[in-house]
Structure formats: C-alpha cells, structure tokens
Amino acid sequence: MPGEQSxxxxxxxxxxxxxxLVMAIVNRTPDSFFQPGDTWDEPVAMERVHQVIAEGxxxxxxxxxxxxxxxxxxxxxxIRRTVGFIAAVRGAYPDVVISADTWRHEVAREACAxxxxxxxxxxxxxxxxxxxxxxxxxxxxxxxxxxxxxxxxRPFRVSYQDVMADVxxxxxxxxxxALAAGVDPARIVIDAAHDFxxxxxxxxxxxxxxxxxxxxxxxxxxxxxxxxxxxxTLNLPLPDRLAGTLAATAVxxxxxxxxxxxxQVIQTRQVLDMVAAxxxxxxxxxxxxxxx
Amino acid sequence: xxxxxxxxxxxxxxxxxxxxxDPVAADLRIACLDAAAELMAADPEMIAVxxxxxxxxxxxxxxxxxLTLFAPxxxxxxxxxxxxxxxxxxGVGAWLLGQAGYTGDRMLQSVAGNEPAGRCAGIGTSLAGxxxxxxxxxxxxxxxxxxxKAPGYLDERSAGFDADVERAVRSGRLDALLSIDQDxxxxxxATGRPAWQVLAGAVAGRRVTSEIRxxxxxxxxxxxxxxxxxxxxxx
Numbered sequence: 001m002p003g004e005q006s007x008x009x010x011x012x013x014x015x016x017x018x019x020x021l022v023m024a025i026v027n028r029t030p031d032s033f034f035q036p037g038d039t040w041d042e043p044v045a046m047e048r049v050h051q052v053i054a055e056g057x058x059x060x061x062x063x064x065x066x067x068x069x070x071x072x073x074x075x076x077x078x079i080r081r082t083v084g085f086i087a088a089v090r091g092a093y094p095d096v097v098i099s100a101d102t103w104r105h106e107v108a109r110e111a112c113a114x115x116x117x118x119x120x121x122x123x124x125x126x127x128x129x130x131x132x133x134x135x136x137x138x139x140x141x142x143x144x145x146x147x148x149x150x151x152x153x154r155p156f157r158v159s160y161q162d163v164m165a166d167v168x169x170x171x172x173x174x175x176x177x178a179l180a181a182g183v184d185p186a187r188i189v190i191d192a193a194h195d196f197x198x199x200x201x202x203x204x205x206x207x208x209x210x211x212x213x214x215x216x217x218x219x220x221x222x223x224x225x226x227x228x229x230x231x232x233t234l235n236l237p238l239p240d241r242l243a244g245t246l247a248a249t250a251v252x253x254x255x256x257x258x259x260x261x262x263x264q265v266i267q268t269r270q271v272l273d274m275v276a277a278x279x280x281x282x283x284x285x286x287x288x289x290x291x292x
Numbered sequence: 293x294x295x296x297x298x299x300x301x302x303x304x305x306x307x308x309x310x311x312x313x314d315p316v317a318a319d320l321r322i323a324c325l326d327a328a329a330e331l332m333a334a335d336p337e338m339i340a341v342x343x344x345x346x347x348x349x350x351x352x353x354x355x356x357x358x359l360t361l362f363a364p365x366x367x368x369x370x371x372x373x374x375x376x377x378x379x380x381x382x383g384v385g386a387w388l389l390g391q392a393g394y395t396g397d398r399m400l401q402s403v404a405g406n407e408p409a410g411r412c413a414g415i416g417t418s419l420a421g422x423x424x425x426x427x428x429x430x431x432x433x434x435x436x437x438x439x440x441k442a443p444g445y446l447d448e449r450s451a452g453f454d455a456d457v458e459r460a461v462r463s464g465r466l467d468a469l470l471s472i473d474q475d476x477x478x479x480x481x482a483t484g485r486p487a488w489q490v491l492a493g494a495v496a497g498r499r500v501t502s503e504i505r506x507x508x509x510x511x512x513x514x515x516x517x518x519x520x521x522x523x524x525x526x527x
Contacts, residue, residue, distance in 0.1 A: 069445035156436055156443035156481065157304055157380060159361035201310075201363035208365060235314065 008219045008258065009186040010059065010097040010140050011117035017219075018281035020253055020272040023059040023099060023120075023261040024052035025225065028081040029073075032066045034226045034238060034263055042085060049089050053096060055265040060093075061120055062086055062111075063101030067196070069152045075106045083110045090115030099142075103151050105129035112137035120261075122193055122223065123151040125174045135182035142189045142221055143174035147197020155197050163202045164209045167192045168216065175218055189259060191221040194248075195229050203229035207248055214256025221259035224248040225268075246271045254279070294420045294428055294494050296334035297520040298327035299461060300388065301484070302343055302381040302431040303513065304362045323506035323517040328392035328429065330519045336427035338397040339389060340419045342490040343381025343431035344483050345402035348415070353398035356390075357383025381487065385431040403486040405478075409470045412486045416493025430491040432484025434514025442512025444481040453480055454514040457488065458507060461518050464500035466492040482514075491520075498522050 005017035015021060026048050030037045039045035049060055064081030065073045073081075082100065089098055100111035103123035108130050111119070119139055121130050124146035134141040145167040147158055160166050171190040178188050190213060192206040203224075206213075213220045224230065230244035231237065242264055249260055249268055253275040262268040276282040305311050306321055315321070331339055358377030359366070378386060382400050389398065401419060403412055420426060434454040437447035453476065460468035469488040477485035499522070506517035 070440075154443045154445070157362075159304075159380065160364070161361065163364055199362060200312075201365060205364040232312070 003217045005214065005217060005219065005256065005258070007186060008189070009184065012095065013097060014186075015258070017258065018276065018279075019258070020276055021058040021259045022056060022265055022268050022272065023061045023221070023259050024055075024057035024265050025261060025263050026052070026060055026062050027066075028062060028064045028085055029066050031070055032063075033068060042088075045085060046088060046092070049092070052265045053093065056269040057265050059097040059099050059118065059259065060089060061099040061101050061261060062089070062116075063120075064107075065102070065152070067122065067152065069154065075104050078102065078104065078107045079110050082107065083114045086111050086116050087114040103127055103130065105133050108133040109136075112139050118142065118187075118189075120221075122146065122191070122196060124148065124170060124193065124196070125177070126151050128177070131174075131178040131181040131183055134178065134187070138184065138187075140187035140189060141178050141183050142191050143171050143178060143218075144191040144193040144196070145170045146193050149197040155199060158197055158199060158202070160202060163198065163205050164212055167206055168212060171213070171218070172216060188218060189221050190216065190218040191223060194222070194224050195227045198229070200229040200232040203227070204233065207251055210252050210255040210257060219259065220252075220257040221261065222249070222252045222257045223261035224252070225262045225264070242267060250275050293424060293426065294498065294522050295336055295425045296331050297428040297430065297491060297495060297522060298331050299430050299432060299491065299516060299518040299520065300324040300327055300385070301433045301513070301515040301517070302384040303433065303511075303515070304380060304384065305511075306384050307357065307359060307387050309359055309366065310363050317510060320506055320508070320510075320515055320517070324388055325392050327505055327517055327519050328388045328394065331427035331429055332392060332394050334427050335425065336396070337423045337425045338399055339394060339427045339429055340399040340401060340422070341382055341385040341389070341429045341431065342401045342403060342415070342419065342487050343379065343385055344405050344486045345379030345381060346404060347402060348404045348407055348411075349402055351378055351382060351400040351402065353400055355386065355400065357387050381431040381483070385429050389429065401490070403490055405483065405486060406474075407486050408474070409472070409489045412489030413470060413493025413496065416490040417496065419490070420494040428491065428494050430487050432487035432491075434482050434484060434509075434516060436481035436483070436513045438509045438514055439512045442509075444512075447480055449476065450480050450514070453477070453482060454516075458504070458516055461502055461516060461520075462504055464502050464520070466495055466500060495520065495522055498525065
C-alpha cells in the first residue's frame with residue numbers, strides 16, 4: 001500500500017497521521033542495556049508506568065528479554081516476567097495502549113490475552129506465528145528488520161548492497177504476511193530496528209533515509225533510544241546519549257515516523273511536540289510574542 | 293614456491309575509512325601493514341591472497357573491497373570500485389596490499405567456509421606452485437566469542453581454540469592447523485579456518501619460522517598477525 005499515511009489503530013484508539021506517539025520502555029529484566037534492573041521489581045515497574053503515563057507516554061512497551069545475548073530466558077520465564085504485569089497495567093489503566101516486546105508467539109498470545117494491544121516484534125518476524133496471534137486477538141503488530149539475524153545475536157561484519165532497500169523489502173513482506181494472516185491493515189506498523197543486524201553506518205543510513213519508509217504508507221516506529229549507533233557516533237557512554245537520541249528522534253519525526261520508543265519520555269515528548277509544530281501539524285501551545 | 297607468507301585478520305575495521313574519526317585499532321593496522329611490507333620485500337613475482345568466503349573461486353586481481361557495503365552514506369569519501377566487490381576477507385587483504393604500496397601481480401583466492409581441510413591444503417599447494425616466487429597473504433580470523441561483549445557472546449572454548457592456533461603459528465608447525473575441528477570452528481565463529489589450512493598446504497614440507505606481530509582480542513574477536521619466513525629448500 002505505497003502512498004499516503006492513514007489512521008493508525010491501537011487498542012480502542014485511532015491516531016491520525018500527524019499525531020506523534022511516545023512508546024515508553026518498561027523492562028521486566030535484570031539486565032537490559034540501559035539502567036539495567038531498574039524496573040526488575042514489580043512495584044518499581046508499576047511506579048515507572050505511573051510516571052511515564054503522567055509524563056505523556058501514549059504507549060507502554062513491556063519486555064522481558066534483553067536484546068543482547070546473555071542469560072537464557074525461555075518462553076515460560078518470559079511469560080512469568082511480563083504477562084502478569086501486563087494484566088496489572090491493564091487493570092490500572094483500562095485505556096492506555098499496552099505493547100508487548102516479544103518475538104515469540106507463545107508469549108505474544110499470553111500477553112494479548114492479558115490485555116496487550118500491540119506486539120512489538122523487534123527480531124524481524126523470526127517466529128512466523130506472531131502475525132497469526134496478532135490477527136486472532138485483533139492486536140497491532142510491528143514488522144521490523146533485523147537483517148535475518150537470530151534473536152539476541154550481535155551483528156558480525158554485516159554488509160548490505162543497500163541497507164534501506166533491504167529494510168523496505170523485508171518490512172513490507174512482513175506487513176504483507178501480516179495482512180494475509182488477517183491482521184487489521186490499520187494495525188500494522190514497520191520499524192527499521194536501528195542497531196539490529198546493522199553497524200553504525202547502516203543505522204545512520206536508515207535514519208537519513210527514513211522518508212523512504214514513511215512513503216510506503218505504513219506507520220513507522222523508530223527505536224533509537226540510547227542505542228550503540230548513537231554512542232559510537234558521538235563517542236559517548238550510555239548515560240550521556242540523551243542529546244544524540246533526541247537529535248535522531250527529531251530527524252525521524254521530520255521524515256514521517258509516528259511512534260517513538262523511548263527511555264526518557266518528557267524530553268522525547270517535547271522534541272515531538274516541537275517537530276509537530278515546525279511541520280505545521282500542531283499549533284504552538286501559546287503564541288503571544290509580537291502579537292500583543 | 294612460497295618465498296614469504298603472512299597471516300592477518302580481516303575485520304572491516306582494519307580499513308581506516310570505516311572507523312570514523314578514531315583510528316580504533318591503529319596498532320593492529322600497523323602490524324598488518326608491516327607484515328604486508330615483508331611480503332613485498334621478499335621480491336615475489338606475485339602476491340597471492342587467500343581468505344574464506346561463500347564460494348571457492350579466484351577473483352580478478354584488480355578487484356577491490358566495496359566499502360559502501362559496510363559504510364553507506366560515506367560514499368563521497370570512499371573510492372568507488374568499478375569491478376564487482378570482493379568478499380570481505382579478500383577485500384581487506386587487497387586493501388592492505390594497496391596501503392603497503394604493492395602494485396605487482398595479485399592472485400585472489402577465496403575458499404568456501406565449508407571446504408574440507410584436504411581441499412584447502414590442496415588450494416594452498418596450487419597457489420605455491422603457480423609461480424617460481426610467490427608471497428602468500430592469508431586473511432584469517434580466530435574465534436568471535438571471546439567475551440561477554442564479543443559478537444558471538446562468550447564461549448569458554450574460544451581461548452583454548454585460539455591458543456592452539458597461535459601455538460601452531462608461533463612454532464612454525466603449521467600442519468597442526470589441518471586438524472582443526474571444522475564444526476568447533478563454526479560454533480566459535482572462527483571464520484579463518486579454511487584460510488589457515490590453505491596456509492598449511494602452501495608451506496607443507498617446508499621449514500617455517502615465524503614472528504608474531506600482534507595477538508589480541510580488543511573487540512572479542514581473536515586477531516593474530518604473523519610473518520612466516522620460509523627459507524629456500526636446500527639442494
């Protein structure tokens with residue numbers, strides 16, 4: 001469906017193309033790369049949910065397995081970490097959009113049954129049955145590009161004739177597969193998956209050319225928050241990557257991305273509101289200067 | 293006949309243009325350039341480059357690495373090759389020879405990752421016999437699972453595997469490389485296995501001494517740089 005962006009449906013909500021959405025990351029892991037273990041304890045994780053919603057998050061993305069290799073987390077353990085928590089968040093916030101960050105259909109099924117509205121599969125459709133689960137539950141699905149890499153692996157000397165062509169090809173094939181499986185076309189999202197199966201040059205290239213993704217007509221999600229390509233570009237360690245994250249966020253928003261997966265919600269929200277105003281999609285909050 | 297040989301790893305980051313502002317691995321690069329210079333100093337008629345790739349075949353000696361495969365967007369700064377891009381191991385080797393100032397004949401030989409040891413050794417024998425004076429540049433990497441941050445994450449077997457390879461090279465007893473377990477090499481992401489065995493075949497029956505120029509794993513991949521000296525056989 002190349003062409004115009006149209007309304008995106010997540011849970012009970014419908015979002016018009018100009019609306020830029022913050023997806024707040026809530027990790028139910030002891031070992032994710034950014035602030036590891038911060039929300040490993042459930043009460044702390046719930047506190048984080050209260051906080052990010054108050055800060056303006058539109059979507060809460062709940063994951064139980066870090067992207068990097070490490071301690072094995074099987075499907076049962078992933079379910080144990082995330083599904084009860086998803087149910088608790090749904091209970092506390094009947095209306096908020098809940099995303100389950102998983103590549104496994106078994107986990108996706110339990111997550112949707114517990115109230116998840118969106119399956120965020122960052123590993124490029126590794127488990128082909130995830131789309132069927134999305135269809136079965138009327139959930140939304142993120143179709144991402146991970147360069148064909150197995151989940152939880154690092155890129156090793158990856159190369160592409162044209163990385164964006166590969167991203168477009170793969171994500172659109174996944175979107176077509178999701179459609180064929182019966183996923184609502186208004187609930188299909190695509191994601192280049194920065195750093196997944198990509199070196200820093202590749203992630204910069206997909207950022208630079210993000211317009212090509214939004215031109216497909218599918219809503220585009222970006223997940224750049226504090227990632228290694230930002231750290232390598234600026235030669236900065238994890239705690240110092242916020243400015244780089246926000247720069248990449250702004251550039252992607254300008255090029256038509258619509259969902260922004262983020263650790264720092266307030267700052268991301270401000271950047272998106274600013275870009276939306278620059279684009280002319282939203283008016284300034286208050287315009288008095290020179291008008292009095 | 294082989295008059296000199298060198299062993300170098302083939303990470304793309306050896307190519308200076310790919311690492312951004314920071315030279316990243318300057319000491320490794322210098323060690324590789326020194327090894328390449330020694331190959332030239334042996335006054336060969338030709339330098340053969342061997343490296344693992346998807347297929348076993350020879351490549352046009354004028355071919356080069358297409359750097360844009362790794363660094364899109366840096367195009368303006370990268371020399372665009374006209375010929376089809378070489379597989380990375382050979383491409384990095386060709387780049388090294390260029391950096392070292394070599395302008396003579398080249399033979400570029402890729403070896404498939406699943407080629408059995410005997411076939412690899414046979415390819416080495418053929419390369420050695422292709423001219424009266426051949427220098428051989430072998431582009432081969434050790435395991436990529438040497439730590440928690442390694443590309444392949446930590447596998448405890450990596451250290452022993454790489455130590456065995458280093459011991460064979462250091463001692464000049466390169467036939468030991470022919471008995472590397474192919475499955476273990478694959479599990480440990482030791483992509484250099486076929487190329488090491490080409491080297492073993494190329495110098496089979498010759499007395500070899502070596503100088504280790506670099507051993508390290510700064511990014512979780514085992515890098516080994518060595519110059520291998522092969523004196524002429526006594527009549």
